[in-house]
Amino acid sequence: MQLVHGLRLxxxxxxxxAALTGPAGxxxxxxxxxxxxxxxxxxxxxxxxxxAYEKGYFxxxxxxxxxxxxxxxxxxxxxxxTGELDGAHMLAGQPLAATIGFGTEAHIITPFxxxxxxxxxxxxxxxxxxxxxxxxxxxxxxxxxxxxxxxxKPVVEKYKAEGKPFNMGMVFPVSTHNYELRYWLAAGGIHxxxxxxxxxxxxxxxxxxxxxxxxxxMPATLEAGTIYGYCVGEPWNQQAVFKGIGVPVITDFExxxxxxxxxxxxxxxxxxxxxxxxxxxxxxxxxxxxWLDENDNANRMEAVEILSRSEYVGxxxxxxxxxxxxxxxxxxxxxxxxxxxxxxYRYFATYPYYSDAVWYLTQMRRWGQITEARTDAWxxxxxxxxxxxxxxxxxxxxxxxxxxxAKADFPWETDGYRAPQSEFxxxxxxxxxxxxxxxxxxxxxxxxKEIVTGNxxxxx
Numbered sequence: 001m002q003l004v005h006g007l008r009l010x011x012x013x014x015x016x017x018a019a020l021t022g023p024a025g026x027x028x029x030x031x032x033x034x035x036x037x038x039x040x041x042x043x044x045x046x047x048x049x050x051x052a053y054e055k056g057y058f059x060x061x062x063x064x065x066x067x068x069x070x071x072x073x074x075x076x077x078x079x080x081x082t083g084e085l086d087g088a089h090m091l092a093g094q095p096l097a098a099t100i101g102f103g104t105e106a107h108i109i110t111p112f113x114x115x116x117x118x119x120x121x122x123x124x125x126x127x128x129x130x131x132x133x134x135x136x137x138x139x140x141x142x143x144x145x146x147x148x149x150x151x152x153k154p155v156v157e158k159y160k161a162e163g164k165p166f167n168m169g170m171v172f173p174v175s176t177h178n179y180e181l182r183y184w185l186a187a188g189g190i191h192x193x194x195x196x197x198x199x200x201x202x203x204x205x206x207x208x209x210x211x212x213x214x215x216x217x218m219p220a221t222l223e224a225g226t227i228y229g230y231c232v233g234e235p236w237n238q239q240a241v242f243k244g245i246g247v248p249v250i251t252d253f254e255x256x257x258x259x260x261x262x263x264x265x266x267x268x269x270x271x272x273x274x275x276x277x278x279x280x281x282x283x284x285x286x287x288x289x290x291w292l293d294e295n296d297n298a299n300r301m302e303a304v305e306i307l308s309r310s311e312y313v314g315x316x317x318x319x320x321x322x323x324x325x326x327x328x329x330x331x332x333x334x335x336x337x338x339x340x341x342x343x344x345y346r347y348f349a350t351y352p353y354y355s356d357a358v359w360y361l362t363q364m365r366r367w368g369q370i371t372e373a374r375t376d377a378w379x380x381x382x383x384x385x386x387x388x389x390x391x392x393x394x395x396x397x398x399x400x401x402x403x404x405x406a407k408a409d410f411p412w413e414t415d416g417y418r419a420p421q422s423e424f425x426x427x428x429x430x431x432x433x434x435x436x437x438x439x440x441x442x443x444x445x446x447x448x449k450e451i452v453t454g455n456x457x458x459x460x
Contacts (some may be wrong), residue, residue, distance in 0.1 A: 028062055029276040029398075037066045039076045039088035042216055042313045043233040044324055045262050046089045047116045047303055048344060051314050052288035060287075061280035067311070072214045073172040074104075079240070080265060081106045089114065090265035093174030093360045095386045100361075102174065102369050110263040111282045111391035113291075114351045116343040118261050119177055119252040120237035123152070123229035124222055128247040128331075130155045142334065142392045146254035146425060148189025149289050157206050169221060169230035174204060176261055179363040180252045181210060181231035186444040187426035195368035196452035202367065203437060204455055205207070222246050231293065233261070233331055234342070238322040241329050248330050250425075251341060257423035258340065258347055260356040271391065282395035286350055287404055293345035300325045345409070351394055354416035355432025357383035362435045366445035373449045379435045389416055396432035 025118050035130055036058075040046040049067055052058050058065045059279045068085070069077035079085040079093050081104060119441050123131065134151035136144040159166045170178040173195075182192040185208055195205025203209045218236045223245045229250075240246035244317050264285060291299055304324050308317040328338040332372035343349045358379045364370045393412065399405045420431040422443050439447040444450070449459045 007357040012154060019201060023048075024201055029280045031062050031277045031280050032274040033086070033277045034062055035066075036086040036277070037068055037084075039068050039070045039079060039085040041073065041076065042069055042315075043089075043118075043262075044235060044320055044342065045118045046232055046305055046312065047292055047307060047342075048114055048264075048285045048288040049089055050306055051291055051303065051444060052284040055288065055291060056431070057284035057287045058281070058403055060102060061284050061395050063277070063284065069311075073175070075107075075164050077104060077265075080267060081235040083270075085266075086270060087264060090263050091172055091175045092260055092263045092356065093176065093179070093239040093364070094172075094266045095263065096357055096360050096382065097174040097364070097369070099386050100382060101371070102364065102444040107385070109268050109386055109388050110352050111271070111278060111388045111395070112263050112285050113260055113350050113356065114257045114262040114264055114285075114344070116260060116347060116349045117251065117253040117340060118323075118342050119180060119233050120248045120323075121181060121229065121231045121250050122222070122237045122240045122248045124225075124246050125244075127152070127155060127228045128249070128318045130158075131224065131249070142398075143330070144221070145250070145330070145336070147249045148425060149185050149190055151188075152185075153189050161323050162459050166208045167227045168208050168210050169218055169227040169232075169390060170210050170211055171215050171232055173200070173369070173417040175253070176259070176360075177231040177233070179360065179367075180259070182363070182367060184231075184250065184255050184425065186442065187424075189444075191444055192367070194446070194457070195371075196454075197371045199452075201368075204368070204452055205457075213287075219243055219245060234323045235313065235319045238319050238329060238393045239315065241322075241332055242316070242319055243373075244332065248328070251328055251338060253338060253341055255425045256421075258343065260351075260353070260359075263352065271388070278391060279395045279398070282392060283399055286392075286396060289350045290405055290409070293343065293349075297339075310445055348409075348411045350392070351411055351414075352416075353418055353432075354380065354383040354387055354389070355418045355430075357387045358432040358435050359430060362430075362439055365435075366439055366442065366447075368446055368452045371438075372451055376433070376435055380433075383432075384416075385414070389414075 024388040074087050080088050098106045098108045131151045156166045185192045191207045193202050194204040195202045215232050218232045219239045220228045237248040304321045307313045323341050325333050326339040361379050396410045400407050417432045422429040
């Protein structure tokens with residue numbers, strides 16, 4: 001259902017008067033398009049959009065915004081491409097995949113990264129009981145976290161020996177969830193399957209068979225027995241705990257500490273046609289992200305109340321608060337402190353790093369969505385085409401000058417690449433400057449000149 005916010009009722013005279021100066025007295029941008037419609041999926045990490053609206057940050061920039069939930073990620077992307085939506089909360093892999101032509105081809109860019117972390121992997125109660133004998137326990141008999149997929153491998157092997165497919169859900173072929181689930185499985189010796197030019201099921205040679213399930217439908221699909229586990233964002237892991245139908249076994253924070261998650265995506269054409277509007281929306285989103293994290297997450301309960309409304313996420317406040325306020329519940333009653341489960345502003349979370357883009361591209365290559373070998377220079381070129389820190393820093397500079405944010409909140413001197421990262425569950429090191437060397441580290445996954453042909457890997 002479309003949300004129509006009543007800002008358009010303001011008279012043109014009032015708008016013009018307000019547009020002369022911003023809240024800190026700085027001159028406002030002369031936006032080329034002031035009425036905008038943004039799409040989102042009902043997940044807690046759409047929060048910057050909700051907060052930018054509810055706190056008046058869009059309005060401060062002279063933007064009159066409608067927020068509209070979308071049925072699924074494909075519909076959302078298609079509507080941005082056609083212009084029905086001006087921009088949207090997107091999977092980080094979507095702008096990259098669209099730009100290189102995997103799926104629907106279009107040049108999508110992002111001037112703003114929406115958050116770090118925020119996902120989890122949940123299995124059914126039945127699978128959890130079968131995993132438990134293989135999971136290390138502490139002195140109190142509680143499972144030791146992080147739980148590796150090593151404990152799931154005997155279960156998958158048992159199903160395979162019995163001729164039963166081990167089905168798991170993720171939200172979209174180019175979603176963080178797909179790549180995180182694959183990463184976790186492969187690190188435990190479970191093959192998550194390949195894609196090829198002819199077969200885009202992603203299940204070639206797979207021990208576990210991954211398929212798409214929309215986020216809000218994950219718990220019901222698990223309960224029905226159609227899938228045995230899934231990777232999804234909140235609140236749909238905690239929903240399984242509250243319904244008593246599943247156990248979240250690991251968060252993405254434990255798979256890759258402070259991993260990039262969603263982005264705000266627009267077409268390259270929109271940014272070129274409406275440069276001031278692009279900067280204005282980026283400014284509003286940066287302010288929203290700051291609000292979400294400031295004063296040691298002091299605003300999170302208010303954010304939970306906002307997100308629980310039917311027009312946003314529409315889940316119970318208690319369910320959303322379970323992960324949004326610095327904790328995460330695994331088994332019922334086993335609630336643990338995970339203060340950085342959702343990060344919106346700390347650690348330069350909103351900066352669109354080229355290296356983040358490169359990591360997604362390496363996973364597309366690792367699993368065959370990028371079917372053939374690419375040079376390191378190609379990865380860098382695509383990252384720069386899609387991720388736009390130049391636009392982000394321009395917006396940030398304006399906010400600093402207006403007194404809304406501190407200069408220290410932004411990585412002004414970076415070249416767009418993070419320092420090599422090694423806080424992965426398998427202790428591999430990722431350096432975005434050398435993607436091919438990174439891929440060589442993995443025993444499971446394509447590397448070098450390997451390609452998938454039929455049901456096997458050829459070349460090398």
